[in-house]
Amino acid sequence: MDQINTQIKSTPFRGRGGLSKRIIPCLDVKEGRTVKGVNFVDLRDAGDPVELAWNYSRQGADELVFLDITATVERRKTMVELVKSVARQINIPFTIGGGINEIADADALLNAGADKISINSAAVRNPALIDELAKAFGVQFVVIAVDTRSIGNKNIVHLNGGRLPTERETLEWILEAESRGAGEILLTSMDHDGTKNGFDNGLLKIVNDAVHIPVIASGGAGAVQHFVDVFEKTNVDAALAASVFHYGEILIPDLKAVLKSNNIEVRI
C-alpha cells in the first residue's frame, strides 16, 4: 500500500513515473589511487578506489563517477585496469572520465566494463567526436562533461578544470552536444565548485528545461538542503558531489531519507 501511495505522490516534477533522482559520489583517481583526502572510518585503505567505491555502493550511492587525472603515457592502461577492478567488484553503474580523446580509448574502457565515459575537453576541441562515439557505442555510453563559469553576464565553457575559457557559450554548447549524440550532461559550475554554498540552480534549470537528455548537477554541494533545493528548483536527474561524501559530512542514507521526506523519488 505504501508503494502505491508513493507512486501516486510522485508527480512528474518529483521523479517521473517512479524514476529515482540519482546521488553520485565522484572519485578523483591518479595512477590507480584516489587523490582527494578521504575520511571514512571503516576503510582499510582510503586510497583504494575500489574499496571506496564498494563502500559507497553499500551506502546506497546510485552511481559512481571516476575522474582519472593520471597524466603519464601509461594512462589508458591504468584506466583500463581501474575500470576492470571496479566492474569486478561493484554492482551499480559507473562512469569513467579524464583524458579520453579517441574511439580507441572509449572502446578499451567499454570492454573493461565501464557503463559510460565522460568527455570534456576532447569534445570541445573536436565536437565530431561525440557523433563518432554515439554511433559506435550508443548515446547511453556518452556523457558530456561541461565546466562552466560566468564571465560578465554570459556562461562560458571552460577547460583545464575551469582555468581556460573557451569561445563557447554554455547552453549553446550543451544543445550542440545533445544534437550530436550526447546521452547525458554533467554540468559543473566552477563558480560554485568548492564553495559549499549550493548548486547553481539558476543555470541548471535553464539547461535542464532546454534539453531532452538527463542532466547531472555538480559543484557547490555543502549541505543536505542543497540536494533538496537542486531537485525541487531545477528537476535535474542527478546530483554529484565529492568532498561532502568523502569526508563523511553527508552520509548517503541520511541524505536519501531527507529527500524522500520531501517527496523526492529516491532509491532506498
Add this chain to the structure above:
Amino acid sequence: MAPPSGGGGGVGIIRYGAGNIFSLTAALERLGIPYGMINSEADFEKFDRYIIPGVGHAGAAMHKLEQTGLVPTIKALTKPTLGICVGMQLLTSYSEEGDSDLLSIFPIKTLKFKESNTYKVPHTGWNQIFPEKENPLFKNIPSGSHFYFVHSYFIEYDKAYTLSSATYNNEFSASIWHDNFYGVQFHPEKSGVYGETLLTNFSKL
C-alpha cells in the same frame, strides 16, 4: 574468465557480438554462478540455462544473431532462458527500432518511448518494478524494488506475458515470462543487491 562449467547448473551466455558482457560475467563470478560461452550449436548441451545479453540497436542485434545460425535452436530451447535488455527485446515479435522482425517467442511488440522534456529518452536510472505474477525469478525481491534501466525502446504491457511492470510515461514490461523463457529490460548486473538476487534466482530455476 571462468572456464565453461560443462552442465551442473551452469549458465551458457549466447555470444553473437552484441555488446560487452564483462559486467555480467563479473556479477556471475561474484555470485559463484558457473558460466561459459555459447558460440555454436554444440555448446548448448553443456549448460542448464541460458542468457541472451545485448545492448545497442535491436535490429542490428537481430541481424547479428541470425548470422550465427543459432536462431532455430534458440526458439526450440526448453531450459530456462533469460534475455537481458536488448536480449529481452529480441524475444518479442517486432521492434520499432529499425522496423525489425524479431524471434517471436513472445507475440508482443517493442515500441519507442515518446520523448518530452518531462520524460527524457533514454529512460536512464533506477525505477521501481512491480511483479504481477508469482514466479521464483523474483523470490526475495520486494514489490517496488528499484532496478537500473537504460533504454529508449520498451516492451508493451501485456497481461498474459508481463511478469513485472514499471512506469515511465506509460506502463511497460520490466520483465516478461512465457514457459521457460524470461526477459528483463533492466540490467540485473548493475542493479545492486536485488539485481544479484535475481541472477541467483535464475541460476536455481
